[in-house]
Amino acid sequence: MTVGQFDEESLFYLRSRGIGEAAARTMLVHAFAFDITEKIKIPALRAHVDELIASHLPN
Numbered sequence: 001m002t003v004g005q006f007d008e009e010s011l012f013y014l015r016s017r018g019i020g021e022a023a024a025r026t027m028l029v030h031a032f033a034f035d036i037t038e039k040i041k042i043p044a045l046r047a048h049v050d051e052l053i054a055s056h057l058p059n
Contacts, residue, residue, distance in 0.1 A: 026058050
């Protein structure tokens with residue numbers, strides 16, 4: 001998988017459970033971002049980065 005592409009299997013799984021496509025894509029982006037930010041060891045920095053990401057992604 002490259003940046004900008006979604007795992008079609010994950011997207012299908014979420015869609016098959018009644019989650020709309022836009023919501024499913026947003027969930028996958030949030031999950032990807034969490035995988036990255038959880039590695040930040042400084043809590044204040046991690047919180048700041050999480051806030052920055054959240055402000056740029058749809059709810």
